[in-house]
Amino acid sequence: MSRKTGKQTIVFKNRPKILAGYTVVGPKEGEGHFSDKYDYIMKDDLFGEKSYEKAERKMIQEAITGAMMKAKIEPRQLELLISGDLMNQIISSTFAARHFNVPYIGIYGACSAMAEALLLGAQFVNGGSMDIVACATASHFSTAEKQFRFPLEQGNQRPPTAQWTVTGAGTTILSKNVEGEHKYIHSATIGVVEDYGINDLANMGAAMAPAARSTIIAHLEALNAKVEDYDLILTGDLGRLGADIFIELMKESGYNMIKNYGDCGRMIYKKEQNTLQGGSGCGCSASVLNSYIYSMMDEKKYNRVLFVATGALMSTLSTQQGDTIPCIAHAVEIRNNDY
């Protein structure tokens, strides 16, 4: 059902349809650039729960429920849930999954989770195994910072290369192709793990930039496409510094990323929000994709988008044991079907 165009790239011939995207974000994100695009803005980071971890799982749960409602599907119509997050043992995804009586595939790709979920979901829908699939992820500033870096109460000073973990959840509902105007998953490129020797947990953009480059080039080559063929090439959360490094790396490889390039981490917050290099966390690209990007596609302002979520695949323990940060980027090409 899918054609292999290269070692890494899959073209989904049956055009898995994007039925709906839904986002739940924190108050800080609600004051950012896409405040009018999010579906739900939380009044506070605890979301009525007793811990930030419980808030994060509730965010995923609400994003899945919201996406199903937006897609006008009943819970019993959902055939598969694919979800991952940053928490140890992806508890946010699993505990959210507990509330839906649905087959569940747990994934881990750090901040590449949204793209990983989408490409797996497209694979299931394209092959005809599942008709309706929910692809979900979330991150939460307060759960991620305390797990990966320092206790929040410590009030650590943030180094200038740091990014701000986005409090946000996003869900996309995919379905088999049906008649009518819609956007769909055209193809995907599965990333290869890249490690350029960065070991600074406060400089993830620099670590992830080479992975973004290799996946994007693989995707373009497989489809015999040019950068200018896209309305937007969007990396997940390289942040300002990481995006600059990425642009430089692409230039070295002969690609000009000036005109139609964006990075969710760089775009999500306003400059005065003082997030240093911008947003990060798997909720970052999930929130931007499922709100702003999908709405731009619905308005036909974008018709062909390459969404490339990047992930830094270390743990605190691997870093403590002196390891560098292996990174990955998965690319998902989204098109309007009348384009």
Next chain:
Amino acid sequence: MSRKTGKQTIVFKNRPKILAGYTVVGPKEGEGHFSDKYDYIMKDDLFGEKSYEKAERKMIQEAITGAMMKAKIEPRQLELLISGDLMNQIISSTFAARHFNVPYIGIYGACSAMAEALLLGAQFVNGGSMDIVACATASHFSTAEKQFRFPLEQGNQRPPTAQWTVTGAGTTILSKNVEGEHKYIHSATIGVVEDYGINDLANMGAAMAPAARSTIIAHLEALNAKVEDYDLILTGDLGRLGADIFIELMKESGYNMIKNYGDCGRMIYKKEQNTLQGGSGCGCSASVLNSYIYSMMDEKKYNRVLFVATGALMSTLSTQQGDTIPCIAHAVEIRNNDY
């Protein structure tokens, strides 16, 4: 390419072929029941590395390399690696993946990882997207115990319901169907998250038994099959107590699991090895499947096996915050093609 027979079950019409399985196990496992079936038995738990975590990733790496050699494929022929493990942020899988220049999908399903990887791999091969896929996982007693329970140096007394995390890695190489005698992935049932309110980290078998029941019944119903149609129905690592509970639960549901039922956790160690309820960890089912089970199938002693790996999806933090243990079981049906 695949036919949906029920809400959870996929039949892989193109019969993804099992090219080879390879196992790397620790010295304790090497003294267990399947000592003559494992491909490689480590002399010590550190495997020449400086930490148990580095040993675990090396085990996965060696299991992938070994499986490729056994399958007589070159590294460049491998088109996809799917792997997951128990470590926070699945570092064992990711750091192993760093050594293979291959598209990588990271998964988390706790001890259900081997079945999750196999069903995803079968999905990619069945749909024609990828011709050769490696499905891998591992666990290590010393990394898991310290991460999930107590520091090893503390020498905590183990409660009678405890299981012993298996030090073992297993890899299966799947390929597109080719002529000739071989075993293949016939079908798979994706599990639903079940939570029966168990919150004891030292009684995982009891927590996982209901998930095994629901997935197996879903699989049998989808295929219109009976328990006695199988040469073996094999749960992952319920252990002795968990297997007893599972048999009881199945009896309640009208299924007799006396004759052709096995549990990897119950089977892997000898009784005198003092592991209380038996083995656990994703390396448990991976080690048994990729050694003993595949060899029994090659010898035609088994022709139809239902492999059901179960996973307990908590984290230490979710347990500390008072949560119960959500569990999942994924089923993969393996058949000889001349059967």
